[in-house]
Amino acid sequence: MRFSVAQFCGDNLGLNALLGFTESFSSNYFCRTCKAHKTTTRTQTKEDVTLMRNEVNHAEDVRHANLSETGVRRDSVLNNLSYFHVTHNQVADITHDLLEGVGPYELKLVLSSLIEDKHLTLEKLNFRITSFDYGFPDLKNKPSVIGKHELKNPEGAMHQSAAQTWCLLRLLPCMIGDLIPEDNRHWELLLLLLDCMEFIFSPSLTLEATVYLAAIIDEHHSLFLELYPNLHLRPKHHFMEPDPVAPPALAICSEMSKCLEKS
Numbered sequence: 001m002r003f004s005v006a007q008f009c010g011d012n013l014g015l016n017a018l019l020g021f022t023e024s025f026s027s028n029y030f031c032r033t034c035k036a037h038k039t040t041t042r043t044q045t046k047e048d049v050t051l052m053r054n055e056v057n058h059a060e061d062v063r064h065a066n067l068s069e070t071g072v073r074r075d076s077v078l079n080n081l082s083y084f085h086v087t088h089n090q091v092a093d094i095t096h097d098l099l100e101g102v103g104p105y106e107l108k109l110v111l112s113s114l115i116e117d118k119h120l121t122l123e124k125l126n127f128r129i130t131s132f133d134y135g136f137p138d139l140k141n142k143p144s145v146i147g148k149h150e151l152k153n154p155e156g157a158m159h160q161s162a163a164q165t166w167c168l169l170r171l172l173p174c175m176i177g178d179l180i181p182e183d184n185r186h187w188e189l190l191l192l193l194l195d196c197m198e199f200i201f202s203p204s205l206t207l208e209a210t211v212y213l214a215a216i217i218d219e220h221h222s223l224f225l226e227l228y229p230n231l232h233l234r235p236k237h238h239f240m241e242p243d244p245v246a247p248p249a250l251a252i253c254s255e256m257s258k259c260l261e262k263s
């Protein structure tokens with residue numbers, strides 16, 4: 001039996017450790033796929049094609065042996081495999097990036113803005129959360145009520161599991177959409193995030209869909225920066241941005257076909 005390693009799945013910390021990158025997401029170069037400095041990523045709405053990691057600059061970074069200047073902790077033993085290189089690993093950690101990262105963070109910011117603009121009250125929101133008919137598939141994911149203190153601290157933890165957050169985000173337009181004016185920009189940000197998630201959580205994507213996804217992520221991140229000029233994009237926003245050089249599906253297919261040809 002012949003086989004080839006195409007991609008490694010894991011959470012952000014596990015992947016960074018396994019592939020030999022920094023294990024701190026507050027370090028200067030925290031991204032596995034690019035060499036953008038953390039200050040650049042705070043306002044960057046799409047990956048910069050000139051900063052992508054590749055086999056050549058990765059070998060230089062390993063030789064340079066300076067974690068704070070490269071984000072590379074060590075060479076990975078996985079680079080000894082015939083058809084795999086750590087810079088080709090495109091896997092993202094969507095539970096941590098979205099359901100426990102960007103999702104609850106933006107949900108709290110947007111709900112706070114809607115409450116501040118008097119489109120709804122926290123009591124009304126919680127009433128709709130508790131009385132909504134979730135149906136059989138979502139009954140076990142029913143979101144918890146949201147506390148006032150949670151909205152005051154958007155960066156703090158939200159008292160919902162990842163499944164509850166996903167359920168709340170998906171169904172929120174049905175729960176409170178009737179209360180929000182059509183041209184509300186904060187609401188638009190949340191709807192854009194839901195559009196992105198629709199693609200990101202899809203079991204498979206066409207190449208064309210990855211191009212469209214990159215465009216709506218760019219639009220979403222730009223709107224975030226416009227609406228919240230005192231905040232910046234977080235590392236989990238950055239991890240949403242697809243690699244412009246090697247779309248995941250193509251990267252996997254080309255490695256696998258090379259392997260099959262040789263064997």
Ligand SMILES: [Zn+2]
Nearest residue numbers: 031033034036
């Ligand atoms: Zn990057």
